[in-house]
Amino acid sequence: xxxxxxxxxxxxxxxxxxxxxxxxxxxxxxxxxxxxxxxxxxxxxxxxxxxxxxxxxxxxxxxxxxxxxxxxxxxxxxxxxxxxxxxxxxxxxxxxxxxxxxxxxxxxxxxxxxxxxxxxxxxxxxxxxxxxxxxxxxxxxxxxxxxxxxxxxxxxxxxxxxxxxxxxxxxxxxxxxxxxxxxxxxxxxxxxxxxxxxxxxxxxxxxxxxxxxxxxxxxxxxxxxxxxxxxxxxxxxxxxxxxxxxxxxxxxxxxxxxxxxxxxxxxxxxxxxxxxxxxxxxxxxxxxxxxxxxxxxxxxxxxxxxxxxxxxxxxxxxxxxxxxxxxxxxxxxxxxxxxxxxxxxxxxxxxxxxxxxxxxxxxxxxxxxxxxxxxxxxxxxxxxxxxxxxxxxxxxxxxxxxxxxxxxxxxxxxxxxxxxxxxxxxxxxxxxxxxxxxxxxxxxxxxxxxxxxxx
Numbered sequence: 001x002x003x004x005x006x007x008x009x010x011x012x013x014x015x016x017x018x019x020x021x022x023x024x025x026x027x028x029x030x031x032x033x034x035x036x037x038x039x040x041x042x043x044x045x046x047x048x049x050x051x052x053x054x055x056x057x058x059x060x061x062x063x064x065x066x067x068x069x070x071x072x073x074x075x076x077x078x079x080x081x082x083x084x085x086x087x088x089x090x091x092x093x094x095x096x097x098x099x100x101x102x103x104x105x106x107x108x109x110x111x112x113x114x115x116x117x118x119x120x121x122x123x124x125x126x127x128x129x130x131x132x133x134x135x136x137x138x139x140x141x142x143x144x145x146x147x148x149x150x151x152x153x154x155x156x157x158x159x160x161x162x163x164x165x166x167x168x169x170x171x172x173x174x175x176x177x178x179x180x181x182x183x184x185x186x187x188x189x190x191x192x193x194x195x196x197x198x199x200x201x202x203x204x205x206x207x208x209x210x211x212x213x214x215x216x217x218x219x220x221x222x223x224x225x226x227x228x229x230x231x232x233x234x235x236x237x238x239x240x241x242x243x244x245x246x247x248x249x250x251x252x253x254x255x256x257x258x259x260x261x262x263x264x265x266x267x268x269x270x271x272x273x274x275x276x277x278x279x280x281x282x283x284x285x286x287x288x289x290x291x292x293x294x295x296x297x298x299x300x301x302x303x304x305x306x307x308x309x310x311x312x313x314x315x316x317x318x319x320x321x322x323x324x325x326x327x328x329x330x331x332x333x334x335x336x337x338x339x340x341x342x343x344x345x346x347x348x349x350x351x352x353x354x355x356x357x358x359x360x361x362x363x364x365x366x367x368x369x370x371x372x373x374x375x376x377x378x379x380x381x382x383x384x385x386x387x388x389x390x391x392x393x394x395x396x397x398x399x400x401x402x403x404x405x406x407x408x409x410x411x412x413x414x415x416x417x418x419x420x421x422x423x424x425x426x427x428x429x430x431x432x433x434x435x436x437x438x439x440x441x442x443x444x445x446x447x448x449x450x451x452x453x454x455x
Contacts, residue, residue, distance in 0.1 A: 031323035113417030132225035133157025137212030141173030143231030214316025232268030241274025269347025303361035328447030
């Protein structure tokens, strides 16, 4: 076989024409969303005031294996897709490892991340429904940026509640959203009843994704012509993001490559779920086996230290309850630079797969993550987002294990985006001002005590 190129590109004609619904192949389906008032499973009618109609159908469908990608969305995808699958030859050489390392690079669009894959889909369905606009939350800012771009494309209003600590750490990310026409509010805020309550109960809080979700949902449900959209966690989002994994597998198949290990960073689950989808599908169907690893921050360890239980998706406790690995909806993570990985819970799909033993999870410290990011940037020429660097850290560790054992394993990881709006974090790392805060068992137990009592 000829040498694998540095970058494996698919042609436009090889792009996926349908999203893959991983739930169709799961032996144990994710538990249903529960109504926060009645604790009964929520039918489509209960979700209609919050979400777009067609997105609700995608959210609740556990059986349809493939959903056709509408032509309008495929045309938009062509502006930045297919994205490259890169062989990290330079990193392999510097590490002196026999491992073969590949990364799927999703940062080649103005939003700087994979989030645009679902943002354009959700904006399309909102426009198709005749809505005026949408509301959302954003942590690190990638999702808010992507959604503001998508809404601008379809002529929709976009209201973004940005976690306060990120709003302050990343002013330029905020300005990109405003450039695309979105309004951006630091959360928690005084603009909503829920925000006012959170500020009263937690004065001086730096916010969390759970807080921002509550505010965005309140505004969506109280404003005619608006719906709420979410950039991670939900089944529909993992569905849209499956385009990442489908392209990755098609590129690998083109050269007869079968990965041994597939690694993704894990916050709410959008990138991880999208990347692993077709590989996990083969594993579930018994067609192939892969070692699948989720990597999360030690400061917000929902997989590795959380409880698998029903919990509110938001701090204000107005959203549906989801069965997931969670730290408790009242958990406010430290104001670190894990960015979009600060959510208190994990996708119900991924939570069920993890609970059933189909994947592994590890947590890594913040300074180790940035050391890996710097190492990667110096040899591969891409400045990675802090989220992505969690996967980089794990990939390097696995490659070094191969160096010790002499095994020639093939490692694939997701590079979710670039870190050019994260320079405050890099500055703190370089100046030695970055810490490795990890929640204590007592802090987690106090949060677990607030979990809703669901039989």
